Amino acid sequence: MANDRPNSMLKRRKLVVTAVVAACFGFALGATEWAQADAPTAPALSISTNTAPQQALVALPDFTPIIDRYGPAVVNISSTTNKVIHQQANPFPPNSPFYQFFHHFMAPGQNGSGPQQHEKIQSLGSGFIISPDGYIVTAGHVVRGANHVVVTLTNHHAYPAKLIGLSVRYDTALLKINAKDLPTVPLGNSDDMKVGQWLLAVGAPFGFYNTVTQGVVSAMNRPLPDDEYIPFIQSDVPINPGNSGGPLFNMKGQVVGINDQIYTNSGGYMGLSFSIPINTVMRVVQDFKDHKAIQFGYLGVEVQDVTPPMAQALHLKEPVGALVASVMPGSPAAKAGIKPGDVIVTYDNKPVYNVGQLPPMVGNTLPGTQAKVGILHRGAAETKDVLVTALPKNMAGPSGSQEPAQPAQVGKVSRMGIHVQSLTPNIEKQLNVHHGVVVVGVSEGAAAEAGIMPGMIIQQMDQQDVNSPTELEHIVASLPANQPIPLLVRQGKASIYVVVTLPKK
Template sequence: MANNRPNSIFKRRKMIVIAVITACFGFALGATEWAQADSPTAPALSISTNTAPQQALVALPDFTPIIDRYGPAVVNISSTTNKVIHQQNNPFPPNSPFYQFFHHFMPPGQNGPGPQQHEKIQSLGSGFIISPDGYIVTAGHVVRGANHIVVTLTNHHAYPAKLIGLSVRYDTALLKIDAKNLPTAPLGNSDDLKVGQWLLAVGAPFGFYNTVTQGVVSAMNRPLPDDEYIPFIQSDVPINPGNSGGPLFNMKGQVVGINDQIYTNSGGYMGLSFSIPINTVMRVVQDFKNHKAIQFGYLGVEVQDVTPQMAQALRLKEPVGALIASVMPGSPAAKAGIRPGDVIVTYNNNPVYNVGQLPPMVGNTVPGTRVKVGILHRGTAETKEVLVTALPKNMAEQTSSQVPTSPAKVGKVSRMGIHVQSLTPIIEKRLDVHHGVVVVGVGEGAAAEAGIMPGMIIQQIDQRDVNSPAELERIVAGLPANQPIPLLVRQGKASVYVVVTLPKK
């Protein structure tokens, strides 16, 4: 057995050597065959080719017809704005801890702002021609405050432009250049857009003129916090600074929106683009061309979202609609019998799923129109007919959250952990309120957990009006424990519903 082991190893090595020799021999034979194939007497190698046109395996949209036909209607817009800068003689701003230190060393008369300097700020945007005689639509922020506007066509002809009209609420502007027989872009119907449809954007991102990008509709009627009157088209079309004001085309080559803004953390495109629907744009543009003042529909309510907890407190089946926190006295809503605590679920036969959908619907309603408003009043469905009026021009916003106090009877609501006092004539006049109690002290308990703070006015609890501390204490005493209860509070001139959960007695 001891002699067999070395022999077996040797045999394996021998087999390996033979295998290597065989492989080398085979390679040599293969090389000989290739050499023969390359020789003049060898037959030529035949390669099969098919020159017939092949059909695409995947059908993708071809955007070239849109660009060839309507691309010349897209323009580049450059604007110049003069900005006044006040030079500070003191090198530090007034809120700096070093400001006062240098203030004492400045010569008399040089402690205030220094001389003015004018700085020119240039910006780039896009737009599109809507009529052969030179009317051009763009985004309002592209030309807002501009002293000089220049429009450049795709043939590189440049024209000074006149601003015909600009709406900040709709972020839309209408320009006019002195030219004729210009190419135009046809307008579509943005109400016909569906999620998933292809879109095409043309503009000048970062100054790169006539750039084309594509994507699909991601969502419709998307509300944004700073533009409550615009039901945005959300898409994944790549747009960047400089695209603003450019057209958004559908596959028919029709303009269905103007590119307006993006959601970004970096300043560049991150997959969320927002465009103003062309139907909204043209409503403003027609008023500009007719030299009419732009009017917005007015309902006269303050609304908030219906959270799942609030829906439970209001005894609703699902958290949908816009919860009315307050109704302006004498407003269209007040005249129609709409009250705080009602939930708007339809407007003019269109569903209202969340609070962001309602302002664009109301704002785009022509004043003088009668609309049907579907509400839930204490969970019961009702329909109110409202005569929508124009938004008052003198509506002022109240930013103060402080309520003036004066001697009044103070009551304690132990179950909520608060001290309240009745309204005084000063409070009623200052805040234009006519019922409720003022919170003057908050301890540990249900009110503190709900976010109630001193200075707030409690107007309702469980959708029942509160007129005195004694009435609030009486209502609270009869409410169930460990269940969400709607509580209407007012801070400054803004009303909002919160949810409070009361402990056991």
């Protein structure tokens, strides 16, 4: 920034000099014309002009009808949050010679700790009106934790807003302002969207109100790690801080999504934008308006990706689907007969290509729905009828009390390079596991290469349940060498399949 100011001043001076020179040159030219007034003049140059209107050579989309008709229904949202900050305490003890020196720069604290201070943080976002009586939809993170929310319309009228409901899992919020006869936006069907379709975003990036940007659909049903229940719309529509909560229009002028987040390394737009589908949004909004608790579908499985080595180990034709790593006891999946090692390839007659697609499919299923789940069980295709239930409020595993150590069977599996012991009742209760062996030592070998570490629990080997060290030794002895073998292990309260390749006997 320090170099911009001199350069701009230099440009201004050049403009002034150029203007003066042009004025002087014009005066000299006028004097010359006056001196040669009696000289013969050259014939005038004839320039042909065509005043008839011409059509554009290339047809591009014109977004002005959408903005003219539905732009007034897009609002700006300002929220204020009170944040408590703790002032840094004096790092030196009172008897230190540096204590008084440092004390001059700090506010006085009590017992060596800094006092609390309250700081108001203001943030800007966007939203859109869905009903003439003042219901407004926005992204949940725009107003989450806010003490005061103000909605400003395009006519500059500002209204205090009341938060009707907010879902963290769906990052959706519903606001209400006290107004009537407001302009509204029509809602589309996000399930009908196709990759390549034109899109239009309206919002307030960096506080620049009523900004319009355009792009196309880049991908549909895009999963993101921190929002497993949202099948995002990915686009290349430029979105920046302040666009959050604003509408994403299709070419019919219908809202098909809420602009929610971007993928960036710099804090600004880098070509990857993600929006929440309007079908997902309105399911939550309707529950807000009806004052109902939001429920999520629950299958009761932990799943992971099917990598090419894992597909080979499971004897699958291609690496697709969601590999079931564990099944919760008594869950809908357990009651339907789904087991660890099964690969879910369809859900409710929709294909499941990767693990990220399954959670939003299940989460958006209404509890009480009978869903057909297509699986591959040891390579054979099966269909399970699963009665989807509501996601339990407390998903944490049971916490057991400490018990005296129980005697455990210990064994060595030389072909894997590990020492294992049988489960104790304490481990079974704490981790809610009912079979497997605990890895107590790892040396160089097949297990170490697969990432096995002490403390892990081996539950399956080649899709066969393991109940004791002796049983694991027998299973390993019967397996071929130099071929990928699926191994189910549990670390803490999470289970995962890994691939292990055994050496020759």
